[in-house]
Amino acid sequence: MNPDIRVARAQDCPKAGPAISHQPSAISHQPSAVSEQRVTEIIRRHSETMSNRDLSSDLSDSLGEAERRLQAAQLASNVRELTDLIDDAAWFTGPDGNIYTKQDDLDAHRTGYQVLSRVHEEELRILATSDLGVTWFLGVLEGVVGGQPMVARMRYTRTWIRGESGDWKIIAAHAMLLADGGDTDAKAEPGNA
Template identity: 35%
Template sequence: MPSHVVDQIVALEERLRIAMLAADCDALDQLIAADLIFTDHMGRVLSKADDLDAHRSGLLKLDHLQPSEMKISATPQLAVVSVRMKMTGTYDEGPFAADLRYTRVWRHSTSAGWEVLAGHSSHVVAT
């Protein structure tokens, strides 16, 4: 596994975390692939537009995202990340706290650089 790719993905994961906390849709637009497929912890399949709309509209507001237990498997063009994320915020004006595990697939292209192509989240039930 190329260490420079791992370093890039760690930095991108941090950029993504900061953009999510700030609801920075411009940064999220750059980090998320147009053809994103994301399956959330409720089993819903969401697109890039769905993700950006949730942040832009204020439907989803994140107050705290604490990553841990990150694992990365990477090639020069593809990386898979598993990360545990403890979070708090509001969804549809209702407060929530969650302990989720995310799996994200990052794809590299010469035209767009690194982007999240796919993702999945699930509740952590045991510590």
């Protein structure tokens, strides 16, 4: 292992660089793009889906494909693909506890603030219904964040919504650094989505 690369710990993570806004005013208190009526409809469809295991399996497969497209887009910093995979109303909780938007995440890739050289999936769990899904990713990310090398073992929980066209998009995500990632002296923060 390269001696300049260290594993990130939550308490060592600096705030993201200038490409990402941390201003409280960036958080909107407007009603969510996912309305109460939409949530009710999703729950109704969820009940129907749970009774159809074949459909559920197909949905899990398609959500798994979307998750792996996301991993590939992160690795390539493919902003166009990330734009397609992340809903415009999406919010992310980063490993530093701050809240980020879709634009924050795209800017981190577009500006080169975050450049990944490896995404190693150790485990992926999937729950999918007709309109809503959750993925739980466990794995190791390696790259450069804010000019600093980093290796971090991460757990991501991503909530996805499925549009009328059948495409999955992230609507919310949470990232967590895991302490069992190896060397614990890193000073870098992995991305959000």
